[in-house]
Amino acid sequence: MGRRSIQGVKDANLQGRFASLEHPWFSHLWYTPEAEELCELPGVFVTCFSFCCFGGSRVKWTALVHNIPEVHRALHKPDCPGHRGLLPYECHDEDGTLTFDTASEAEYPWQWCQAYARGLKAQLKLLNPSPSACILDEEGAIMSALRSSTRGFQNPRLASEAARKIMEVLGSMTPGKEKEHLKLMLRHVCLRGTDIKLMSTAESGSQSVMCPYPAFKWAWKVRLSFAWRQEQHINVLEVSAFLVEFRRRTRQIHQLGTRFFNIADSQVMFHCLSKGRSSSPRLNRLLWRVNALSLMGDVLPVHLWTISKWNFADKPSRRFET
Numbered sequence: 001m002g003r004r005s006i007q008g009v010k011d012a013n014l015q016g017r018f019a020s021l022e023h024p025w026f027s028h029l030w031y032t033p034e035a036e037e038l039c040e041l042p043g044v045f046v047t048c049f050s051f052c053c054f055g056g057s058r059v060k061w062t063a064l065v066h067n068i069p070e071v072h073r074a075l076h077k078p079d080c081p082g083h084r085g086l087l088p089y090e091c092h093d094e095d096g097t098l099t100f101d102t103a104s105e106a107e108y109p110w111q112w113c114q115a116y117a118r119g120l121k122a123q124l125k126l127l128n129p130s131p132s133a134c135i136l137d138e139e140g141a142i143m144s145a146l147r148s149s150t151r152g153f154q155n156p157r158l159a160s161e162a163a164r165k166i167m168e169v170l171g172s173m174t175p176g177k178e179k180e181h182l183k184l185m186l187r188h189v190c191l192r193g194t195d196i197k198l199m200s201t202a203e204s205g206s207q208s209v210m211c212p213y214p215a216f217k218w219a220w221k222v223r224l225s226f227a228w229r230q231e232q233h234i235n236v237l238e239v240s241a242f243l244v245e246f247r248r249r250t251r252q253i254h255q256l257g258t259r260f261f262n263i264a265d266s267q268v269m270f271h272c273l274s275k276g277r278s279s280s281p282r283l284n285r286l287l288w289r290v291n292a293l294s295l296m297g298d299v300l301p302v303h304l305w306t307i308s309k310w311n312f313a314d315k316p317s318r319r320f321e322t
Contacts, residue, residue: 020066045072055111074119149307162211195274212306220312227320250297265311
């Protein structure tokens with residue numbers, strides 16, 4: 001694993017890309033021939049620091065081998081001045097189970113993350129032209145999110161087509177004109193009138209692909225977050241969560257006789273809620289309740305699909321995981 005990581009930094013450096021490898025300062029990894037060869041390459045920096053210098057609660061000397069000069073300037077602190085109130089490393093016995101303080105130091109301190117980000121931002125600003133000032137930078141970030149989301153977008157061509165469609169949608173999202181954007185989305189409603197499929201344009205014989213809605217552009221708030229009383233299949237739980245929210249809406253008089261957008265990151269949930277039925281008996285029982293509420297309250301949910309990275313509800317849904 002260490003050799004593969006070292007080789008990844010070498011390859012990135014040869015190709016002119018940024019890369020970094022972080023590991024404990026006193027690790028045997030740095031004494032391997034591969035690591036010594038990496039550290040001697042032109043343009044490669046060996047940055048040394050202790051996390052206590054960046055808000056960490058314990059002394060933890062770390063090495064960061066990379067090819068980003070501004071990151072080296074932001075993080076390199078080979079001489080720690082010493083900090084008061086630091087915690088020691090201990091082993092604890094909790095009901096017969098041993099726990100180690102080293103496990104609590106696995107997460108990077110937030111101050112260190114901010115310093116790393118500032119260094120990387122400063123390095124990007126030195127590039128000419130700056131990618132952060134170009135709209136292609138946003139499209140590149142979208143491409144990266146798509147490629148790491150579902151298996152279908154592992155195909156670079158399909159991911160590129162989806163990214164172009166998403167950029168078109170982003171062009172219609174102007175602050176202060178939210179209603180105009182939602183009206184535009186309603187023009188994509190399918191014949192059933194309950195779902196919106198953002199499809200990329202098939203060109204030169206290529207297939208069209210359903211694109212995720214860029215839900216990350218909206219400002220979201222948590223309204224409901226609760227723990228499940230019993231285990232169920234993830235598809236059942238997701239539709240159940242929608243049913244709980246749908247009930248909450250139909251209890252409000254001003255919501256009756258309206259349409260609203262529902263953004264889901266599960267294609268199973270997206271399709272079964274759009275159709276109002278499923279081949280699964282368990283899902284069908286929930287869908288009957290959803291359909292009954294829709295008829296009684298004259299409330300029509302219009303469904304949009306997005307990827308989990310862009311779904312604000314994904315994190316609150318994991319709040320009660322053990």
